[in-house]
Amino acid sequence: MQNSLKTIFPNFSGELIATIEENGSLQDFKAGTILMRTGQYIKNTVLITKGKIKIYREGEDGGEFLMYYLQPGQACAISMICTAKSEKSQIMAKVVEDVSVMMIPLQMMDKWMMEHKSWYEFVIETYRSRFEEVLEVVDNIAFRSMDERLEFYLKRHSDACGCSEVKLSHQEIATELNTSREVISRLLKKMEQRGLVKLNRNQIELLK
Amino acid sequence: MQNSLKTIFPNFSGELIATIEENGSLQDFKAGTILMRTGQYIKNTVLITKGKIKIYREGEDGGEFLMYYLQPGQACAISMICTAKSEKSQIMAKVVEDVSVMMIPLQMMDKWMMEHKSWYEFVIETYRSRFEEVLEVVDNIAFRSMDERLEFYLKRHSDACGCSEVKLSHQEIATELNTSREVISRLLKKMEQRGLVKLNRNQIELLK
DNA sequence: AATCTACAGTAACATTTATCACATATGGAT
DNA sequence: ATCCATATGTGATAAATGTTACTGTAGATT
Numbered sequence: 001m002q003n004s005l006k007t008i009f010p011n012f013s014g015e016l017i018a019t020i021e022e023n024g025s026l027q028d029f030k031a032g033t034i035l036m037r038t039g040q041y042i043k044n045t046v047l048i049t050k051g052k053i054k055i056y057r058e059g060e061d062g063g064e065f066l067m068y069y070l071q072p073g074q075a076c077a078i079s080m081i082c083t084a085k086s087e088k089s090q091i092m093a094k095v096v097e098d099v100s101v102m103m104i105p106l107q108m109m110d111k112w113m114m115e116h117k118s119w120y121e122f123v124i125e126t127y128r129s130r131f132e133e134v135l136e137v138v139d140n141i142a143f144r145s146m147d148e149r150l151e152f153y154l155k156r157h158s159d160a161c162g163c164s165e166v167k168l169s170h171q172e173i174a175t176e177l178n179t180s181r182e183v184i185s186r187l188l189k190k191m192e193q194r195g196l197v198k199l200n201r202n203q204i205e206l207l208k
Numbered sequence: 209m210q211n212s213l214k215t216i217f218p219n220f221s222g223e224l225i226a227t228i229e230e231n232g233s234l235q236d237f238k239a240g241t242i243l244m245r246t247g248q249y250i251k252n253t254v255l256i257t258k259g260k261i262k263i264y265r266e267g268e269d270g271g272e273f274l275m276y277y278l279q280p281g282q283a284c285a286i287s288m289i290c291t292a293k294s295e296k297s298q299i300m301a302k303v304v305e306d307v308s309v310m311m312i313p314l315q316m317m318d319k320w321m322m323e324h325k326s327w328y329e330f331v332i333e334t335y336r337s338r339f340e341e342v343l344e345v346v347d348n349i350a351f352r353s354m355d356e357r358l359e360f361y362l363k364r365h366s367d368a369c370g371c372s373e374v375k376l377s378h379q380e381i382a383t384e385l386n387t388s389r390e391v392i393s394r395l396l397k398k399m400e401q402r403g404l405v406k407l408n409r410n411q412i413e414l415l416k
Numbered sequence: 417a418a419t420c421t422a423c424a425g426t427a428a429c430a431t432t433t434a435t436c437a438c439a440t441a442t443g444g445a446t
Numbered sequence: 447a448t449c450c451a452t453a454t455g456t457g458a459t460a461a462a463t464g465t466t467a468c469t470g471t472a473g474a475t476t
Contacts, residue, residue, distance in 0.1 A: 057343060059351040067346070081336040090343050114322060127335050128289040134342050135265060135298050138275070141349045142386050143267040146463070169423060178350050180464060185424060201423065201472060354433070377453060388434060393454060409442055409453065 005102075008049050008073050009122070016116040020047075024102040029095045036093040042082040044103040047075045051099030052160060056092045059178070064092065066153070066176035068133045069160045077130035080109065080123060097161075147187050149177060154197070158206050166204040213310075216257050216281050217330070224324040228255075232310040237303045244301040250290040252311040255283045259307030260368060264300045267386070272300065274361070274384035276341045277368045285338035288317065288331060305369075355395050357385060362405070366414050374412040 005017050012020070026049070029035060036042070038058045053070040055078070070076060070093075078091050112119040140149050153173065157166050170184045177184070188204065191197045198205040213225050220228070234257070237243060244250065246266045261278040263286070278284060278301075286299050320327040348357050361381065365374050378392045385392070396412065399405045406413040 057346050057350065059347070061351070063351055065346070065350045077339070081332070081339055087336070090340055110328075113328065120318075120321065124289070127339075128295070131285070131289055131335075131339065131342070132298055134339070134346065138265050138273070138342065138345055138349070139267065141346070142265065142273045143269070143271055171423080181424085182426085182465075183463060185426085186463095189425075199424085379453080389454085390435080390456085391433060394456080397455075407454085 005049065009047070011118055011122060013116060013118045016112070016118050019108075019112065019116070020102060020104065023108050024104045026100055026102055028098065028100050031095050031098050033095040034092065035095060035099075035101070036076070036079070036089050036091065038089055038092050040089045042079050042087070042089050043106055044079065045075065045106065045109055046079045046093075047102040047104065048072050049100045049102055051095065052097040053099060054094050054096050054176075056094065056176075057090075058092050063178045064175055065178050067091070067137050068130070069096075069156070071160070074129075075122070075126045077126050080126060146177070146179060146183060147190070150184065150187050151191070151196070153177060154204065154206060164206040166206065167202060168204070169202055213257065217255070219326055219330060221324060221326045224320070224326050227316075227320065227324070228310060228312065231316050232312045234308055234310055236306065236308050239303050239306050241303040242300065243303060243307075243309070244284070244287070244297050244299065246297055246300050248297045250287050250295070250297050251314055252287065253283065253314065253317055254287045254301075255310040255312065256280050257308045257310055259303065260305040261307060262302050262304050262384075264302065264384075265298075266300050271386045272383055273386050275299070275345050276338070277304075277364070279368070282337075283330070283334050285334050288334060354385070354387060354391060355398070358392065358395050359399070359404070361385060362412065362414060372414040374414065375410055376412070377410055 005020065006012065006014075009017070024047070029051075031051075035046070035053060048070050050072055053076075055067045055070060055076070056064045057067055058064060076093065078089060081087070082089055109123075113123065114120075140152055144152075150173070153176070154166055157168070158164050170188065171181045174181045174184045188197065188199055192199050196206070196208055198207060213228065214220065214222075217225070232255070237259075239259075243254070243261060256278050258280055261284075263275045263278060263284070264272045265275055266272060284301060286297060286301075289295070290297055317331075321331065322328075348360055352360070358381070361384070362374055365376070366372050378396065379389045382389045382392045396405065396407055400407050404414070404416055406415060
C-alpha cells in the first residue's frame with residue numbers, strides 16, 4: 001500500500017507519504033455513491049487513489065451539469081478550498097467507477113503546507129489544473145453550440161474510460177449537458193450520418 | 209502610502225506590508241489598458257490597490273466573455289496560479305477604471321507563503337473566492353437564459369461601480385455576454401416595459 | 417410466447433437566439 | 447442649422463434548441 005501511494009502520487013516525498021498514511025483514512029465507495037453534496041460542509045480533503053469521480057454543478061431546478069472528472073493522483077480542489085475555511089461545498093461529487101479515496105482531516109491541510117514542500121506544490125498544482133478545467137467548461141458553454149459540446153463530452157468520456165465505447169443512455173448525456181434527450185438523439189444521428197459515431201442501444205461507439 | 213496598503217489589505221501583517229513595499233512595485237494604468245493577454249507568460253502577481261479590472265475569457269473567434277471584476281483589496285488568482293509555475297495566462301485582463309496595482313515578482317509568491325501566514329491566508333482566500341466566482345459564471349451560462357443573464361450582468365455592473373447608472377452601449381454589453389447587439393436591445397426594451405430599467409443613450413438606469 | 421419497461425427515433429410545433437436589413441435618434445463637430 | 451458618426455429600434459427571417467406526443471424496438475421478466 002505504501003508502495004502504491006508513492007506510485008500514484010510520485011511527487012510526494014517519502015516523509016509526506018508516511019504522514020498521509022498516519023493521518024489519513026483510506027475509504028472505498030461504490031459507483032453511484034454521492035461523495036459530496038452541494039451545500040454540505042466539508043471536513044476532509046479528498047485524494048483519489050483508485051477509480052473515477054465526476055464533479056457536477058447543480059442548478060436550482062435540479063440540473064446536474066458535468067464539470068470534470070477526477071482520477072487517481074488527483075485531488076478535489078473544492079475540498080481543499082472549502083476545507084481551508086470549513087466552508088460549504090459548491091459542487092456535487094459522484095462516484096462513476098468504484099473508488100478508493102484518502103481522506104485528509106482539514107487541520108492537516110494548513111499544517112502540511114508549511115511542513116512539506118511536495119504537499120504545497122501539489123495543492124498549488126491542483127488549484128491550477130482545476131481552475132483551468134473550469135475555464136475550459138466556460139469556453140464550451142459560452143462559445144460553442146450543442147453539437148460541438150456533445151463531441152467534446154464524448155471525447156472526454158472516452159479519454160476518461162480509456163475506451164471508444166460510451167455506455168450511457170441519451171438521457172444521461174442530456175442531463176449532464178443540461179439539455180433534453182431529444183436534442184441529444186438528433187445530434188447523435190447527425191454525427192452518425194457524418195460517420196463520427198456508430199449508435200447502438202446504450203452504447204455509442206466513437207469512430208474518429 | 210504605507211498607511212493605505214494596510215487599509216486596503218487589512219489582514220496583512222505589518223511585516224508583510226513592509227516586505228511588499230520593499231519588493232513590489234506600484235504601477236498605474238489608465239482605463240482601457242490590457243494588463244494581461246491570453247497566452248502571455250506571467251511574471252508578476254497582481255494586487256489591486258485602486259480602480260477596477262475586468263477579467264475576460266477569450267474565444268477563438270475573438271469573443272470577449274466577461275467573467276468577473278477585480279477591485280481594491282483583491283488579487284488576480286490567475287496571476288498567482290500561473291506565476292507559481294510561470295505558465296501562460298488563460299485570461300485577458302482589462303482596466304475599466306484607472307488602477308494602481310502592486311506587482312509582486314513571481315519568486316516572492318512561494319517564499320512568502322512559507323514566511324507570512326497572512327499572505328498564505330490571502331492566497332488561499334483568493335483562490336477560493338475566484339473559484340466560486342467562476343462557478344457562478346458557469347451557473348449563469350449553463351442554467352439561465354439571456355434575459356436572466358442580462359439582469360445579472362447589469363446588477364453586477366452597478367454593484368461594481370456603486371451606482372445605478374450603467375454607462376455602456378448595447379454593443380459593449382452584447383460583446384461581454386457573447387451575443388448580438390439586437391438581442392440586448394430587445395431584451396432591454398422588454399425590461400423597460402416591465403419597469404426594471406430606464407433607457408437613455410449610452411446609459412441604462414436600474415430602477416429596482 | 418406474451419408482456420413489460422427503458423431506450424431510442426422522429427414529426428410537429430414553440431421558443432429562444434442569431435442574423436440581416438433598414439429606419440430613426442442623438443449628440444457632437446463644423 | 448447641417449452634417450456625421452455612433453447608438454438604438456424593429457421587422458423579417460433563419461437557425462438552434464426545447465417541448466410534446468407518439469411510435470418502434472431490444473432486452474428483461476413472467
